[in-house]
Amino acid sequence: MILALLILPWTGTAALAAEANQPACDALEAWAATVDARDRYTPIPGNRTWAPQAFGAPAFAAVFGKPALDLSQDEVNTLGDRMKECQKAATRERRYDAQKALNAARGLFVGRMTRILAATAGMAKAQAADQAAERAQRERAVARQQARQRQGEGAVRNFLAKLLGQPDSPELLRDLVLLRRPQAPDPNQLTTPFARNFTDYVSQWGKSPNDPDIAAEIDGRIDTLRDPLLADVEHRMDAVPSSGKGLGTLKQVLAQAFDRIGPALRPDDRTRLKGHYAARRTAMQADVTGFARENIAKLPATPDGLVTVQRWRREILRMDVTAAQRQDIIRVAEARQTAIADRLLAKATAALEAVPETLDGIARLDRVAKTVRSARAVASEPARAAFATALDRRQAEVREGALPEFRARMASLPEDRDGLNQARDWVAQTKAALPDAPVRTQYVEAAIARRDAIQAALDARDRDRRQAALAAGGDPRLVGLAFVEGIAGMRLEFRDERRVFMNFLGVRAMGDYEVSRDDVIVNGPHGQMVLTIQGDTLSGQGLTFARQE
DSSP states (O other): OHHHHHTOOSSOOOOOOSSOOOOOHHHHHHHHTTOOTTSEEOOSTTOOOOEEGGGTSHHHHHHHSSOGGGOOHHHHHHHHHHHHHHHHHHHHTTOHHHHHHHHHHHHHHHHHHHHHHHHHHHHHHHHHHHHHHHHHHHHHHHHHHHHHHHHHHHHHHHHHHHHHTSOOOHHHHHHHHHHTSSSOOOGGGOOSHHHHHHHHHHHHTTOOTTSHHHHHHHHHHHHHHHHHHHHHHHHHHHHSOSSHHHHHHHHHHHHHHHHHHGGGOOHHHHHHHHHHHHHHHHHHHHHHHHHHHHHHHHOOSSHHHHHHHHHHHHHHHHSOOOHHHHHHHHHHHHHHHHHHHHHHHHHHHHHHTTSOSSHHHHHHHHHHHHHTHHHHHHSOHHHHHHHHHHHHHHHHHHHHHHHHHHHHHHHTSOSSHHHHHHHHHHHHHHHHHSOSSHHHHHHHHHHHHHHHHHHHHHHHHHHHHHHHHHHTTOOTTTTTOEEEETTTTEEEEEOSSSEEEEEETTEEEEEEEEEETTEEEEEETTEEEEEEEETTEEEETTEEEEEEO
16 A cells, blocks of 8 residues: 555545445446546556546546545455446436446446556565565675675785785885875885785775774884884985085985875974985085085186186076075176186287288187177176277278288189179178278278279170171170060070070070071070060060060
8 A cells, every 4th residue: 555655646635535435326427428548647657557537537536435546456346346237227227328438437447447456566566575685685795795804804914914024124114105195006106016916905805004903003014114214315315416416306305205205204203304404405505615616716717617607607596505605606606707708808809919911810800809709798897998999909900901902802803794793792791891980981992993893894895795796797686685584584695696595494505596587586405486576575485585684
């Protein structure tokens, strides 16, 4: 009955009647008229057995005295017999519509209710069987678990004894500390074989290194190993060499110790390691700064010495030394840096006098200035001023003295295309390289004069050649002129009355040509081309050459 109440949401009415009514025939006839086998639903959740909707309507309980699922099989049979009596009465009274309705309703009532009650009883029986099976399964599981627990406790004890029985070592202590962490460690972090396998082994028996009984034994073993590890950390601190890099390494040693074995350290242990670190750091700082001071003082007054002292100054900024020590080394480095730079500038100043007053001397002065560029940036103000004054004076002297040589070099340039290009380069170089001073004007004027002279000589030769070609019968529209085709990158230069020089994409070749009225027939190494003269252009074969001025 409890199961029936749980699976009966369809009437919304609690089962109150102990026994079903014996309905009157007119009430049964009225109810039977509402029964429609097509209008159905499934009254039992999770079960496909159906019933007409009329079985779940409120009118059902009013007619039969209780909801449908509260009926017993005997009551169903009794009510079915009552419907049959009413059916016979309707037949006698020749009310055939009522007789048919009662007959159909009785068949559905007895058949459907019998199926529904059987399904309800079956589900209750199955539920009881399932509950009994679950109880038995739980009891067997508990028994197996208890047996396994007894077996596991012995196995874990044996494995734990092997783990804790290993010889004393810092590695064992580190492993035990890692095993006691809440999060199981990566086996690769563990060094001893027993420790690497311990967590997996005890977990097979439902145990953990943090179980109270296991943890107590591990913690006791940790206490016996702690002092040797502290001594090992101190030894590694003492072994760090005194250097700028060593100061960083020293800090890493302490940080790694706290990271790896921190959980095993008591407050006094931490204080001990920090104190040892502080003492070792102070000693190393004194060694490093003393070494830096001595080496800086010994640096030679050379370009390499200047580079080294500047490196010392940069490195001391990154070293783990006190602020006072850092400032002291910076002062020492800057003083030595200035002294070296002053010496280098003094040597360079003396070297200026040995530079000859030639064109090569101009380049040598530039090289001298470049070699002491770094020194000039850090030298004392008097040294910088003295060098700048000497350099300006000597540059003016050398440039003035080299002017005749420059003019002679300009005069030696050949009167050809190469000479013209060199003269143009000299014009550009003298404008860019020399300072804005009277001597610059003289150099530029000399270069320009030679450039113009070469250009004039070339123009005169071109005119002479053109006149000779014209006298030999050359066409004035072509002789001595060049035509360029920009898209294909082609150039034609008509040298005289018959020769033409061709340039196709940088490849030069010589050919010959002849003129027929306005047509030019060009014969080259790769074939013939016919072009038409149209003013300042030559066109033909899809190409147009424009006259080059």
